Amino acid sequence: MTKPSRSIMWFRRDLRLADLPALLAATADGREVVPLFVVDPAFAAAGAPRRAYLHDSLAALDRSIRDRSESRLLIRRGDPTEIVPRLAADLGADEVYVSKDFAPYGRARDEEVSAALRDGGRHLIGVASPYAVAPGGVRKGDGTPYRVFTPFSKVWRQTGIDAPHPEPGDDARWVPAASLDDLAEPIFERPDFETPPVGEEAGHRRWTEFLDAAGAADGTLRSGVEAYHDLRDLPALAGTSRLSADLKWGALHPRTLLADLDLSGSKDDGAVVFASELAWRDFYADVLREHPRSAWWNLDTKFDAMPVDTDAAAKARFDRWAEGTTGFGIVDAGMRQLLATGWMHNRVRMIVASFLVKDLHLPWQWGARWFLQHLIDGDLASNNHGWQWAAGTGTDAAPYFRVFNPTTQQERYDPTGEYVDRWAPDRGEPMLDHRAEREEALRRLATLKASG
DNA sequence: TTTTGAGTTGTTCGA
DNA sequence: GTCGAACAACTCAAA
Numbered sequence: 001m002t003k004p005s006r007s008i009m010w011f012r013r014d015l016r017l018a019d020l021p022a023l024l025a026a027t028a029d030g031r032e033v034v035p036l037f038v039v040d041p042a043f044a045a046a047g048a049p050r051r052a053y054l055h056d057s058l059a060a061l062d063r064s065i066r067d068r069s070e071s072r073l074l075i076r077r078g079d080p081t082e083i084v085p086r087l088a089a090d091l092g093a094d095e096v097y098v099s100k101d102f103a104p105y106g107r108a109r110d111e112e113v114s115a116a117l118r119d120g121g122r123h124l125i126g127v128a129s130p131y132a133v134a135p136g137g138v139r140k141g142d143g144t145p146y147r148v149f150t151p152f153s154k155v156w157r158q159t160g161i162d163a164p165h166p167e168p169g170d171d172a173r174w175v176p177a178a179s180l181d182d183l184a185e186p187i188f189e190r191p192d193f194e195t196p197p198v199g200e201e202a203g204h205r206r207w208t209e210f211l212d213a214a215g216a217a218d219g220t221l222r223s224g225v226e227a228y229h230d231l232r233d234l235p236a237l238a239g240t241s242r243l244s245a246d247l248k249w250g251a252l253h254p255r256t257l258l259a260d261l262d263l264s265g266s267k268d269d270g271a272v273v274f275a276s277e278l279a280w281r282d283f284y285a286d287v288l289r290e291h292p293r294s295a296w297w298n299l300d301t302k303f304d305a306m307p308v309d310t311d312a313a314a315k316a317r318f319d320r321w322a323e324g325t326t327g328f329g330i331v332d333a334g335m336r337q338l339l340a341t342g343w344m345h346n347r348v349r350m351i352v353a354s355f356l357v358k359d360l361h362l363p364w365q366w367g368a369r370w371f372l373q374h375l376i377d378g379d380l381a382s383n384n385h386g387w388q389w390a391a392g393t394g395t396d397a398a399p400y401f402r403v404f405n406p407t408t409q410q411e412r413y414d415p416t417g418e419y420v421d422r423w424a425p426d427r428g429e430p431m432l433d434h435r436a437e438r439e440e441a442l443r444r445l446a447t448l449k450a451s452g
Numbered sequence: 453t454t455t456t457g458a459g460t461t462g463t464t465c466g467a
Numbered sequence: 468g469t470c471g472a473a474c475a476a477c478t479c480a481a482a
Contacts, residue, residue, distance in 0.1 A: 140480075148459065148479055233461080280460085300478095350461065389460080401474050402462050409462090438463085442474095449475065456482080465473085 006093040006175070007031045010038070010084060012106070014099040014130055014250035015061045016200040017068070019164040022127035026097035027172040034091055034175045035065055035073050038080040039188055042105075046373060048191035049342025053198060053376040055190040057249045060199025068167075071174035077185050080109060085116035087183070091175075093122070099250075100126035102135040102285055103380050104292040130247075131282045132254040133159050135289035138282070145290045147395050152286070153279040157263075164256045193342070195376065196242075203243065203251035210241050211260060225261070228270035235334075235345035236419035241274065244377035245343070247281065254278045281382055287395060288381040295384050296365055298393040306393075307444050308363045317360045320431055321352070322370055324423075327430035330410040331355050333423035340423070342376035347413050353390035354404035358441040359432060364391035392445075400445045403438045 009026040015037075017023060026033045037058055043051070062073035076083050088096055096117060101110055114124040128134065138155050139145060146152035197205070209215050209224065216227035217237040224241065231239025246252040258278065261271040291299060298304055309317075320326050324335035334348035344352070349371075356367040368387040372378040388394025392402070414420055420427075 146480085150459070151480060276460085302477095347461080354462095396459060399459090399462075399474075400476085401464095404461095405463065446475090454482100457480095459477105459479080463474090465471105467470085467472100 004030045004032060004173070005095075006034065006091060008034045008036050008084070008088055008091065008093045008096045010036050010080075010096050010098045011061065011073075012037075012098060012101060013248065014253070015057045016203075016251050016253070017061075017064050018167045018200065019253045019256050020099070020167075020250075021162075021165055022097045022099045022125075023168060024165055025125065025127045026095070027168045027174075030173065031095075032173040032175055033071075034087075034093060034180065035061075035071060036084075036087065037061070037073060037075055038083050039075065039077040040080060041078065047342070048193045049195070049374060049376050050378060051188070052191045052193040053195050053245060053342065054249065055187050056195050056198040057251065058187050060202070060251075064200055065174070066177070069172070069174035070176045072177035072180055072184070074180045074183060075185050075187050076183070077188065081112040081116065084113050085120065085122070088117060088122050089120055090183075095122065096124050098124065098126055100129045100134065102129065102289040104288070104295060107292075130250055130253065131285055132156075132161050132258055132278055133282050135282070135286040138286060145286060146283070147287070149280065149283050149395065152283050153276060156279045156282060157275075161258055162255055164253070164259050195342070196245075198245075198251070200251045203246035206241070206243060206246065207252060207257060207260070210243070223270075225274055226270045229268055229273045230270075232273075233347045233413050234419075235330075235348050236414055236416065236422070240346060242343075248377040248379050254281065283395075284381040284385040287385060294388070294394075295380055296368075298391075299385075299388055299395060300393050302448060303391070303393040306448055307361075309361045310363065314360070314362055317431070318356075318362055318366055321356055321360060321362075321367075325428065325431075326355070327428045328355065328406040328410075328434075329417070329420040329424055329427050330414060331406055332427050333414075333420045336423045338371075338374050342374060344375070345419075347409075348419075349386070350390060351404050351406055351409050353387055355406055357391045358403045359406075359434060359437040361437070361440065361444065364388060364393065401442065403441055405434060405438075407434065 007026045009023050014020055065071055065073050084096060117124050133156055138152055138159060211223055211225055213223055214221050215224040216222040217231055217239045231237050261275055263272055263275055265272050324332040326332055331352050334344050334352045338344045353367055356362050357364050364387040368384045371383050385394055389396060392398035
């Protein structure tokens with residue numbers, strides 16, 4: 001047996017103990033592990049739902065660690081590029097383990113931390129990722145990345161995905177809480193906001209309910225996943241998995257979910273459609289890794305010439321969109337659901353996004369920023385590329401004529417008005433004429449063609 | 453190299 | 468009410 005050494009498990013967005021390869025590596029070979037989370041000051045800009053959600057996720061992770069060991073989650077606040085190397089030195093930890101982060105900010109941060117650790121003879125060790133297939137893992141025959149989802153997903157489906165990994169065993173050595181208490185800081189002040197049940201156990205419960213034989217939201221004798229294809233577009237029902245925040249913060253890993261799914265069905269099968277959504281998550285993470293600029297700039301730069309409104313009147317229109325007073329029922333319902341709960345149904349996300357871009361003629365970045373501030377599941381890659389999809393500037397060669405009609409969408413997906421009545425019972429007059437604004441959007445798109 | 457088929461989620465119009 | 472066609476042109480991926 002080699003000399004026991006210490007490691008730090010630096011949690012970022014994998015806030016769980018089960019199925020976490022980085023944690024298994026951190027505790028391997030008899031290493032004594034320090035579980036750490038650093039609250040980055042950049043996070044202070046997040047909205048109340050998001051801060052409350054992270055607060056509760058950290059509290060849940062701390063409880064899980066205390067339940068299984070004599071240790072605790074060490075919370076620090078500040079710049080990770082300073083805190084992590086200093087802690088590693090103070091605690092005598094030679095290795096810092098993480099799940100790899102592929103987003104632009106995280107990559108830059110990790111490179112800096114890695115360099116600082118190396119100066120002290122220590123190492124940052126990235127193990128696995130929050131994705132079923134880590135970004136970079138799906139490539140065309142010639143080794144280049146995909147820019148179109150469908151061929152990506154075909155290869156993704158055939159890529160071997162690990163079986164879920166176990167939690168660290170009873171033999172894992174955790175640094176006693178007593179030796180961390182003096183170093184620890186409180187999480188941060190919890191905003192007064194009601195979150196859904198948060199954390200690893202709550203996530204597994206949600207997933208189990210989704211798989212439950214009679215869990216379908218329409219009362220039919222099907223599971224949620226079996227009914228997923230039929231019900232996922234109806235925002236009045238709980239027809240989606242509602243696991244987006246669990247996946248974002250890593251209470252669950254997609255590997256865990258995929259292992260429970262029977263994917264032998266046709267392309268309309270609920271499980272197959274659900275797995276495809278997980279593939280979208282991996283796809284957008286891959287696109288962001290290849291094109292870091294696409295977080296905030298048009299992936300298709302041809303659209304840089306597209307006229308968008310940014311003047312004072314545009315800002316006033318944005319405010320009405322954000323607070324949910326456009327006078328279009330399903331738009332207002334969605335925006336108010338977001339403010340009230342930190343979450344919005346996926347179908348409605350597309351509708352409000354289309355409205356901001358095609359009816360209000362505003363930059364998609366304004367909407368993306370608002371979503372990231374308020375969504376408990378807000379993720380840079382999925383969120384911003386989803387917005388680029390709505391704007392037609394992203395990976396899919398969007399048909400220029402794809403403009404959502406908010407009234408038609410409402411009639412089709414909320415026919416009884418239950419969703420709209422629940423969230424926006426008091427809506428006023430429509431703030432614009434959709435037909436006229438649709439034509440304006442098409443005119444603006446046509447200018448791209450004219451300018452080549 | 454060239455060709456071919458396809459590309460998440462739509463809407464409108466006219467028969 | 469229902470159905471199919473039209474709505475740009477282009478890029479991507481694979482044969």
